[in-house]
Amino acid sequence: MVLTFFDKAGETVLKAMDTAGDFAVLAGRTFAAIFKRPFDGQNLFRQFQAVGVNSLPVVILTSLAVSMVFAVQLAFGFKQFQAEGLASQVEGLAVMRELAPVITGLMLSGRVGSAMAAELGTMQVTEQIDALECLATDPIHYLFVPRLLASVVMLPILTAISIYVGYWGGYLILVGVEGQSAYVFSNEFYKLLAFRDLRIALYKAFVFGMIIALVGCWKGYRTQGGAEGVGNAPTSSVVTSSLWILIADFFLTKLLLV
């Protein structure tokens, strides 16, 4: 009974280490392949479009919705203390430091990371990745690298857009609905912020981009078992990358705010 427990615990630990090791090796191979030739500009451009341009609507809509609902809550909360003026300052702080990078990261892990896992998973089970190998093409270089580059470049850009949209979301509620002065709002929104906060947000987005691309590609590349495996890969990718985005967010915040 006790032995069985230790057997199972040991097996679980070994399996977890095996998985972590596999991810680390593939991630290392991806970074090592970044500067390898040939450079496929067309493939990279397609990924920039898939990760960046095609994600614009979803990022704009979610950023607008989240910043608006946050403004509603802040306006309601601060009204209790007759401190409505603070709402725009806190809105600015929350949007810039947390909401924009995290919401953008989570939305893209759902939209882009899952698509990467599904695409590579389908390629794996239909032998297209083997075909790449047989055509003397490293799948890590051809599939992982453009997706990683597109994600680490586009996530910060989308986060910057999300911050801008977040400003207007707050404006709509606090100025349009709550009746605050537009002049005061635009001054107060940035009052508690420094350039460092924008830099931290962009650093976070950079790391989230890395997590989304590497986890999505890894889950797809390791797909096994036909249709069921292809079905599981995106789900697993979204869950894993969302979890790591939230964990990384905590550590990055602690680290970068010091």
Added chain:
Amino acid sequence: MAVIDVVNLSKAFGPKVVLSGVNLAVEEGESLVVLGGSGTGKTVLLRNIMGLLTPDSGHVAVEGRIISQLSRDELFQVRQSIGMCFQMAALFDSMTVFENVAFGLRRHQKMTEGQIRARVEECLALVGMKGTDALKPAELSGGMKRRVGFARAIALKPKILLFDEPTTGLDPVMTDVIGRVILDLKHELGVTTITITHDLKSAFIIADRIALLFRGECIACQPPAGFRDNPHPVVQQFLRGDADGPFLQDPPPPKRKEAHA
């Protein structure tokens, strides 16, 4: 020296032994057909030759270079001289037929767009698929996909062509078409080929030698005439296509009239 030398090749997946001490040598320009029941390790043999799998023991040498001992860059160099045709074609479904065939050329050859177009058209013409360059794989039938897969495999002018069950799942007419295409490629390109198939008719047309894999071992490897006369009961059962005999591990269901009795 043999172009492809398979020496004591063994491969197991967990407890299941798929290949056990297989020896095969394919000479330059020769066409070897590998026959065998499902799950006897035919595809595993090809994957070992391509370096997609690593042998548990033994080795595969291509033009004297042991595949499992090559660095990744050296392996990619060897793979440029081998064209692999997959069972279900494995075409890149996000690309057109033209892009599929041009893929290897764009990655490994310094050719102008005009030269690439000319080479792609030449390859598509060789497999009877001229004029399909703008189509996507989803718009092609099974036989057409296989032929585009052949065109992609020959684009880099390989010295060796490997065909993994090129006729499985096709109707008899298309099977004959594929058989003819393989024969044309063999004669026009003068390449060394290994073909895995269940189709005995095309096997006897294509082959210079026929090998039969049975329970992970190569039990026969000889020219078609000799193979047909091979007295080994498994060979004869395979040629007859009869369920009764030593070929199956589990006994087959009884024939209908015996069941009535």
